[in-house]
Amino acid sequence: MTPRETGEHYDRIAGRWQQETSTDYGMSALERALRWVRQPGSALDVGCGSTGRFLQKMLESGFQIEGLDVSAEMIRLSRERVASANYHCADVSEWDPTIAYSLITAWDSTFHLPRELQQPVIEKLAAALEPGGVLLFTCGGGAAGSISGSFWGEDFDYSTLGVEAFVQHLQAAGCFCRHVEYDQFPENHVVVIAQKG
Numbered sequence: 001m002t003p004r005e006t007g008e009h010y011d012r013i014a015g016r017w018q019q020e021t022s023t024d025y026g027m028s029a030l031e032r033a034l035r036w037v038r039q040p041g042s043a044l045d046v047g048c049g050s051t052g053r054f055l056q057k058m059l060e061s062g063f064q065i066e067g068l069d070v071s072a073e074m075i076r077l078s079r080e081r082v083a084s085a086n087y088h089c090a091d092v093s094e095w096d097p098t099i100a101y102s103l104i105t106a107w108d109s110t111f112h113l114p115r116e117l118q119q120p121v122i123e124k125l126a127a128a129l130e131p132g133g134v135l136l137f138t139c140g141g142g143a144a145g146s147i148s149g150s151f152w153g154e155d156f157d158y159s160t161l162g163v164e165a166f167v168q169h170l171q172a173a174g175c176f177c178r179h180v181e182y183d184q185f186p187e188n189h190v191v192v193i194a195q196k197g
């Protein structure tokens, strides 16, 4: 499935996502990432979805906020919640950052990318961090590979390089890994927090 097709599937469940996603989901990891940020500057939420909860927390923490999502409907709904964000409707694998960020989050979004795009995207996000900037993302644990599944009646693909490969790519990109956690064990859901040197 291409990222554009993934966006079309999310268009169809964007309203339900906004209504049914817990306002707490991922927030403790975001708070953990925020503790590493030296100075709030620009923050980017990749695959921001429709709830606005990460963007709202970033805003309250003093960042200039940007949301990026390949689903136009997710962005439309997020804008209703957090109007002051600068939004990009784009596939992160095709989008080019034009500024440096002190915080980038990608909560449960980049795991939808095809496997061959995982490394270039994580390298692109790492490169978009200012010195000391923090990257929080989730990825699949376990071995490298791809899977398909159904969620709320929509088909989705997921892929991972495996946690160790992500850590190696981040280190090669000049980042230190500050936190790696299988936060939903025994699910293969992994939180990674990295900081640019």
Ligand SMILES: C[S@@+](CC[C@H](N)C(=O)[O-])C[C@H]1O[C@@H](n2cnc3c(N)ncnc32)[C@H](O)[C@@H]1O
Pocket (backbone or CB within 6 Å): 003, 006, 007, 010, 021, 026, 046, 047, 048, 049, 050, 051, 068, 069, 070, 071, 074, 090, 091, 092, 093, 106, 107, 108, 109, 110, 112, 113
């Ligand atoms: C599981 S939802 C998570 C949304 C949000 N991060 C949250 O936790 O509420 C995945 C989101 O990632 C977006 N997404 C998936 N692939 C993407 C891509 N290649 N570029 C940008 N956004 C993408 C989807 O449209 C969707 O909004």
